[in-house]
Amino acid sequence: MRLSKFHLATVKEVPADAEIASHRLMLRAGMLRKHAAGLYTWSPLGFKVLKKVEAVVREEMDRAGALELAMPTIQPRELWDETGRWQKFGGQLLKIKDRKEAEYCYGPTAEEVITDFARSELKSYKQLPVNFYQITPKFRDEIRPRFGVMRAREFLMKDAYSFHVDEASLGREYDNMYATYARIFTRLGLAFRAVAADTGAIGGSRSHEFQVLADSGEDAIAFSDASDYAANVELASALAPGPRAAAREAMREVPTPGKATCADVAALLGIDIRRTVKSVCVVGENGFVLALVRGDHDVNEVKLQKIPGLAEYRLANEQEIIAALGAKPGYLGPVGADRKKVRVIADREVAAMADFVVGANKADFHIAGVNWGRDLPEPDAVADIRKAIEGDLSPDGKGRLKIARGIEVGHVFALGTKYSEAMGATVLDTDGKNRPMQMGCYGIGVSRIVAAAIEQNHDDAGIVWPEPMAPWRMAVCVINPKNDAKINEAASALYGELNAAGIETCLDDRGLRPGAMFADIELIGIPHRVVVSERGLAASTFEYRGRRDAESRNLTREELFARLG
RNA sequence: CGGGGUGUAGCUCAGCCUGGUAGAGCGCUACUUUCGGGAGGUAGAAGUCGGAGGUUCGAAUCCUCUCACCCCGACCA
Structure with a gap:
């Protein structure tokens, strides 16, 4: 491409609200133009990069045996009613009506459509396993689109769906896709990590995310420094604590005026914050719940949601807290709580504590030397409900956890029969019996990869593309082409x-x-x-510089071509 | 959805508090001098001041409503 014929639209200034490097640089490089929140045109330059990523994804999916197809972006409500997701998907689902008032959504994903396709196409186990994929725009009406195409509303996603007669076959394809994803991100030149993940709204049993490592990432991931354990912090567990120590202290009330946080209370009492307990009040399906985590820990919302009765919990408001415990936040605790009204759920760590400190349910007082069984009934439930933190023991017993930030660019799920059962997608097995197909689904955020790659690869001067996704591998720059036809000719020839x-x-x-x-x-x-x-021409050399190099060097034609191999 | 903020030239912004009929830088057009790390000069084109209503002799500026966008939070492949 001759840049004189190309629409290169770099700019010097960029809106002050472009916060992260990739967003800023994509705007400066003229790759993107925004029309509305989360809606962008990819300029010819940006689109070139997007296509490069898409091509790698397509090649590797094809190589892995998946079959490309194309599904409609607009999907009928009826299919979403079959799985109940018309309601459950929530506000992210963009609902639209046609002229007849029939309802549709702009597809945020395509489980329903592919399952509809599969139930009419696939009748026999002999047609399985099969993996269909597409690379098409998706729309999710994000509560808060931000960071350019990192979290856009319309984005390009590769979504694949596999169908199997049994779980063993699904497991093999899951492993195949896992390996394919690793190959894709490796080929793209990205530093990434596959981590165990929560299955979230999509549902299913087994799930891994592929995270591109970057400090600006929205996800936190935990990984062991001594094993291959890695998980999203939403899911990551620490090694379970040992048995509870024996009580040694007497329970006593201590004045803690104005000390409403565990850190303040620990400092005042001169004790380790790890001997305090934090009380978090939520309201679940069956009423008020007091969730307890150690003072230096935080509640993990995803884990808490998995507790029976808390699937759709919310934080309690102040009136509800005062009604249940008789005190304001900052001085709450399980001691003396009416356990008919207040269900106490303790994190495993808290259940294993002895001689700990909790709020007294009385302003400006805490209670120290508290012990389960002696001073209050055992918790109603004990579970892992906290976020893992740096330094926790890895759950496989090997090493300690470290926390890093990542950008989720891929996700593989073993769905099982959730969708095939709901939609009646069955095949005849070898015994001639109908059975719902086992399904897997596998997503890659193609447009997000472009942003993630920049987050990981940039410097003060701009973007530093990994070669596989660069718009061009090489640029030939002509100095003063108008002054000297020979220079122009030499440059054209080299090009x-x-x-x-x-x-x-x-x-x-x-x-x-x-x-x-x-x-x-x-x-x-x-x-x-x-x-x-002129200079180089006179010396019969070309002045070469790699994007990461500090200085140029003069190369002969042969050296130049050898270097680019 | 709650809290906060911003809408003025193609872009980035000033002007608004204290009302008097719109500015800068970048970009763009022409000419010119330049020509190895975002050049200089001269001339020029370009804005219903997000929209509607109101107050006023007069509104970018004050008031009301509205729309859009952004930030924080809740939420989320």
Whole structure:
């Protein structure tokens, strides 16, 4: 591509609210143009990159044996009613009506449609296993779109759905997809980690996320420093605590005026915060619940939701708290609570504590030396309800947990029969019996990968593309093309030869001043650059510089081609 | 949905408090001098000041309503 014929639209200034590097750089490089919250046009430059990512995903999916198809982006309500997700999916589902007032949604995912397709196409175990995929726009009406295409409302996603006669077959395809994803992200040149994940709204039994590691990531992931254990913090557990120690202290009330946090109370009493207990009040389906975690821990909402009766809990408001416990937040605790009205759920760590400190349910007082069984009844339930933190013992007993941040770019789920049962997608097995197909689903956020790659690969000058997704691998820059036809010819010739050699190259023949030209080429992240000028021409060398190099070097034509291999 | 903020030229913003009929930088057009790290000069095009209503002799500016966008929170592949 000759850049004089290309729509390269770099800009110097960018809105102050573009907060993260990828969003800022995509705007500066002119890859994106926003029309409304979470809705973007990909410019020719941005689209080129998006297509590169898409191509890698497609190649690897095809290689893995999946079959590409295309489903409609607009989906009828009837299918979503069959699985109950018309209601359950919530506000993220964009609902629309046609002229006849019939209801549809813009597809945020396609389990319903593919299952509808599968139940009419697949009748026999002999047609299985099969894995269908598509790479199409999806729409989720995000509560808060942000960070450019990182969390857009319309985005490009590869979604794949596999069908199996039994769980063993599903397990094999799950492993196949897991390996395929690892290959895709490796090929794209990204530093990533596969982590065990919560199955969330999609449902299912087994699930892994593929996280691109980046400090700006919205997800926290926990991994062991001594084993391959890795999980989203939503799911990550610490090793279960040992048995409870014996009580040694007497229970006593202590004044703690104005000390409403565990950290303040611990400091006042001169004790380790790990001897305090934090009380969190929520309201579940069956009423008021007091959830207890150690003072230095936080409640994990996802884990708490898994407790029976708390699937749709919310935080209690102050009136409800005062009605249930008789005190305001900051001085709450389980001691003396009316257990008919208040269900006490203790984190495993809390259940294993002795001689601990809790709020007294009385303003400005706490109770120290508290012990389960002696001073209050045992918890109504004990479960792992806390967030794992850095330094926790890994649940496999090997090493300690570290916490890193990541950007979720892929997710694999073993769905089981959740959708096939709801929608009656069955096949005849070898015994001639109808049985619901086992399903897996496998998503990759194609547009998000572009942003994630920039988060991981940029510097002060701009984007530093991994080669597989760069819009061009090489840029040939011409200095003062107007002054000297020979320079122009030499540059054109080199440009033609590089492309002929399979090295995708752009020619910067826009006639810009060198400074502006170099700044643009660096901003848009081209991995390799050659400058053609009077100087080099005289010496029969080309001035080469890699995007990450500090300085240029003069190479002969042979050296240059050898380097790009 | 709760709290906060912003809408003025293609872009980034100033002007608003204290009302007098709109500015800067970048970009764009023409000419010119430049020409190896975002050049300089000259001339120029370009804005119903998000929308509606109100107050006023007069509204970008004050008031009311409304729409859009952004931030924090709750929520989320």
